[in-house]
Amino acid sequence: MLENVDVNSIINILNEEGIVDNNVIATINKTGSTDGIVYLLSEHDEAKYVLKIDRPHQITLTEQFLGTYRHLRLFPKILYTDPAKAYIVYTYITGTTHFNRGSKIEWLTILVKELFNNYEKYVQTDKWGRLGSPIQSWREWNYRSLVDTRNDWGSLLSIEDYTRVESIFENISKNEDQEVRYLLHGDTGVHNFVFHDNLLVGVIDPSPMIGPMLYDFTYAFCSSPDDLNLETLMAAFNLLHHESIEESRLIEEVIFQLYCRIGICIKLHPHDLEDYLKAWEYWKSLQFLKIS
Structure with a gap:
């Protein structure tokens, strides 16, 4: 069980490895979206490192993803991985998620x-979806998201609305053999973006995926209800x-992603629902104008 891991023993190992000093203090982080257990490691009252304890399979995926993109400044840097893959330590990025993020066009x-x-590009497989549990097609990923x-x-949608989204699903799932597979972050929402002084400074908690780049792009765009407009x-x-691609196709991608985002919003961020429903009407009318 993850809860039975001895944090003090881990800190001793990290001290022996020269990662942390003798005065490091571990504080459990209860605000993250990760499934594992996360501790902030502080030295001299300043958070400096993140200790993530998780199942070996998940630690391996995190290590693979952050290792692949170790040259990008927005991601934390791996400092140590347990040989048994019970935990990983990486740099702490100072800031807050969700809030004080500035305008969407700036961070986007x-x-x-x-x-x-x-x-x-990810060429090691012909599959799609989560890196840890891939599926046969991108169409299948979209269908699961739809269902x-x-x-x-x-229940909040009219039959007409659902039929519209179902039709969009068919359109955006065509010609997937022409789509390029990329190694995606897989959860590019404002809840995983670190902001400092109204500036995006980091991206955390990857859920590595194999998919088209457009997925992470539209996911990020729809991850907050502000500035959900065509100009942005x-x-x-x-x-x-x-x-x-045709502007009409991009609009369809956004509508499908927005539909899925509202489902997430109801479960996790109900206070945003009213604004999302306004955006839903806006994008529906925009699609109608583009096809009429």
Whole structure:
């Protein structure tokens, strides 16, 4: 069991390895979204490191992802991985998630330029989805997202709305054999973005995925209800190193992602629901204008 791990023994090992000093203090972090147990390690009253305790499989995935993108400044740097993969230690990024984040176009621009445009193609498999439990097709990933969200908040939708989303699912799932697979963060939402002085300074808690770059981009765009408009979307998309697609297709991708985001919102961020439902009406009307 993760709860039975002796943190003091881990700290002693880290001290012997020269990672931390004798005066380090471990404080459990209860605010993160990760499934494992996370401790902040502080020296002289300043948080400096993160100790993540998790199942070996999850530690391996985290190590693989952060190792692949170790050259990117937005990600924490790995300092030590337990040989048995029981825990991992990486640098702490000072700031807060969710709040004091500045305008969406500012942090989305940083994400595009410093993260998404540096994603690496993933050629080790012909599968899609979560790196730890891949599936056969991207269509299957989208279908699971559609069904799960329908179960979460389908009662708020009209039959017409659901039919619209189902049709969009069919459109965005076509020609997946032409999609390029990338190693994605997989959970690029404001809850995993670290902000300091209204500036994006870090991205934490990867859930590594194999998928199209557009997934993480639209996920980030829809991860907060502010500035969910076409102008912000296109300003950021025009910076993305992505092959050209029709604006109508990009709008469909956003509508599908927004639909899934509202399902998450109901479960985890109900206070944002009213703003998301307004955005939902906006994007529906926008799609109608583009196809009429």
